[in-house]
Amino acid sequence: MGEQKVKVAVVQAAPILFDKESAFRKIAGYVQEAKGNGAKLLLFPEVFIGGYPRGFSFGARVGSRTMEGREDWAKYGNSAITIPGTDTDLLGEIAREAGVYLIIGVVERDQEYSQSTLYNSIVYIGPDGKLLGKHRKLIPTGSERLLWGQGDGSTLTVIDTPFGRIGGLICWENYMPLARMAMYAKGIDILVTPTADARDTWQATLMHIACEGRCYVLSSNQFATKDSYPESLNGYAELANDPTILCRGGSAIVGPLGEYAAEPVYDTETVIYADLDMASVTASRFDFDAAGHYNRPDVFQLQVNEAKQSIVSFS
Structure with missing residues (x-):
């Protein structure tokens, strides 16, 4: 049996937009605060590193773009990180010093092809400082599609911890029933949902997913003001x-x-905290288990392609 009790922390904050150093300062500060309060896992919001540019159009209209918008997007790209890279090494140092699992929403810059495409990603860091994996948002929502590329099934990451299996879906990915089912089938005990959705209806979503997956759901959103936007x-x-x-x-x-x-x-x-009783996850599945006894594989089947997609194959 693994550890049955764990204290977790969810950070609600925002760095200076497009200011990577500002994000790292806040991460280091909140990690130390959470460590002092006994937390073993910290979750940060969607694209905490790089920032969520709420309200920006980047000069994009149907059929036209502006140079000013392109300039802002280039600054956004400069605030992105690579996974792995020197920035994830730094996150590893922060996590290792505190001995915590660190899960952070980031703007990720592609390293393989043009090195310009950006992704909305989750990065997972272990308490030993090692990079445990990442997840790229499968479909950016609405105007987000101008900013970020689409992830693929190769990053439907789930990590093993002493207190259970952890996986994540970003914001409105959680409205994709098949994506949720894929995560349930991976045996998650904790679902992390970095988000940018502050509507009342988001709370209903969290409750539904918790009941459906019979898992803990941790949702982290930014508290952002105009003061965090450089004029x-x-x-x-x-x-x-x-x-x-x-x-x-x-x-x-x-x-x-x-x-x-x-x-x-x-x-x-x-920062909000909770003491999770992981035994309650098993107990909750007594009468419902979406990936187990409350399933009809003879009627419904889901096929998940976890192969990494490549645009060019060089021989």
Whole structure:
């Protein structure tokens, strides 16, 4: 049997947009705070490193783009990280010093082809500082498709820990029923959901997934204000009519029967904590197990292609 109790932390914060160093400073600070409070796992929001450019159009309209928008996007690319790379090495040092699992949403820059395509990714770091894996968002949502490429099935990552198996889906990937089923079939006990969705309906989503997967669900969102946007960015003027608070948060932790282990918090930068009883995951599956006894493989089957997709094959 593994460890039955674990304290986890979910960070609700935002760095300076397009400022990688700002993100790393916040990560280091919050890791130390969480360590002091006894947490063994920390989750940071969607694209915490690089930032979620809420409100920016990047000068894109149907049939045209502006040079100013291209310039902002280039700055965004410069704030991205490679996986692996020197930045994940630094994350490893932070995690190793604190002895915690570190799960962070990042803007990832492709290393294989043009080295310009960006991805919305999750990076997993172990308490020994080792890179354990990554996940690339399968389908960026709405206008996000101008910013990030599509991931493939090769990064449906699940990591083993002493207190259970952990996997993640990013924001609206969690509305993809087949993606959720793929994660359940991998035996996850904790689902992490870095997000940018601060709507009330997101809470219903978290509860549904927890009940459906009979797993803990950790959701981390940014609390972002206009103060985190440099006025020097070309797109800053687009925020003129937006409220001061651009993203109100709503980070939460939900247990395997759909009850809050930590209720959502809004309108503040904070860290929320919960003590997870991993034995309750097994107990919750007594009457429902989506990947086990409450399944009809003779009626429904899911095929998942986990092969890495390549655009060019060199012989």
